[in-house]
Amino acid sequence: MFSQGGLSLEQAPPISVVMKFFITASGFGLLLGLYLFANSIGIISHNSYAYNVTITHFLALGVMASFMFGALFQMLPVIAGVVIKMPTKKSMVAHVLLLLGVLLQLLAFNSSIPLLYLFSAIILGAGLLHATTLMVKELAKVQDHSSSSKGMILSLSSFIVAILLGIYLLLTLGGYIKGDAFEQVKEAHYSFALFGWVSLLIVSVSFQVVEMFYVTPKYPSIMSKYLVTSIIMLLLLKLMAIFTLLPTVGIDLILSLLFIVYGAITLHRLYKRKRPTSDATVWFWRLGMGLLIISMSITALGTLTSIDQGLKSISYLTFIGFALSIVFAMNYKIVPFLTWFHLSNQGYIEAPMMHDVIHPKKAKIHFYIHVAMLIIWAMVILFNVAMLDILASLLVIVSFGWLLYHLVGAVKKYNYTQKHTEKMEW
């Protein structure tokens, strides 16, 4: 996809390492939209279990894990000073196994063929464990840890737990093991994946990037020092409670409250930033934090009183909205910067400036599409109107299609600059 020539900065991986994960993530998002659309017009028939786990894993692995691996390969050197040797080769192994593994897993969920469960457990498990253990191993070598690098270790470690539990679940579904603890493992799997992996990673990264990207006041030190550790301790307690069949309501309540406080403080940091104007990425962060607060408030409410399924679904939707908002914000910051940075560093004087790679207005349009998509999905949940279901699915297609189009555009601009413009030695 990319020519690698000219990049010799030791700490920066080639741009292709990041872009292939981002493009794959957008592709999976687009496929998710098509799956939802096919479902909404009744082309595919399924049981509700298959439908739910397919959507969850499309999002959690196809979209989120792909985006996050791409971002981590890029950010580990900058944020934590970690150097991953031979990043192209190592990321390719992770990328191919992830791509193949997710597709096999989604096929397994929708066909229930035992062999597909087995192959997906092996291939997806190997790909995810390869990438996560590689990153944890390199992060562990860092001598002077920041709250971000510590958080990344804990977040990736949570992901490893979620992966191992996921392998158990896949083997159970395929009939290869008895799976006596299926329900407990399933609950622990979701807790470690959503609270431990996705949320903790966003929290850890935000401690660094919110201040750096948006010149905000620093997070309170009590939060940057202890929040991540507290969440991990609570998750471990929850794990023990799940397997000893003790109630986990209290733990869920504290976890939710911690995330509400984090979301509110981040919103406050963004409100206090020095620049009066806000680009789309700031709005994605604001939206993401608002949605996290809504999602966790419903979760907290659910621990205190019984809530109906509609409200629970809104909680899931807002959580998905939170994670996607932050991922989109990071995308529109990382991709233009990397394209400009790599070309500029290679000596291309006519390297496109960041706003030429993806214009801020295009990111703003994506923000509106994303908001519209979330509103329509909320209406689908609340009013259950068939036509809205179709519109919501189409908006998922438009949202990821829009992102994919601009990511491919960035790749084209990168390649064009390398092929058709002059280099200057300086």
Next chain:
Amino acid sequence: MKKILLDAREMEHPEPLQISLTHLRTMDDHEYLYMINLRKPIPLIEIVKEKEFTYIIHQDNQQIWHILISKNSNYNLEDFLDV
């Protein structure tokens, strides 16, 4: 030696890097870039190392980073450090 001052403390990422690279490309042997930043600019330092420019990095007692870069190795940049 002419000082090119870049106070990046209130600039959003990656403005400091964009501006400093523009200066590094155009500055001559009798100029040096004096950057003040809240963070250690790792990508910039990597580029400077790669280009074999002369540089010093200093963090003052208020945790502010001072980065001095020159293409001319005949000067001792520590003489220009303003802390």
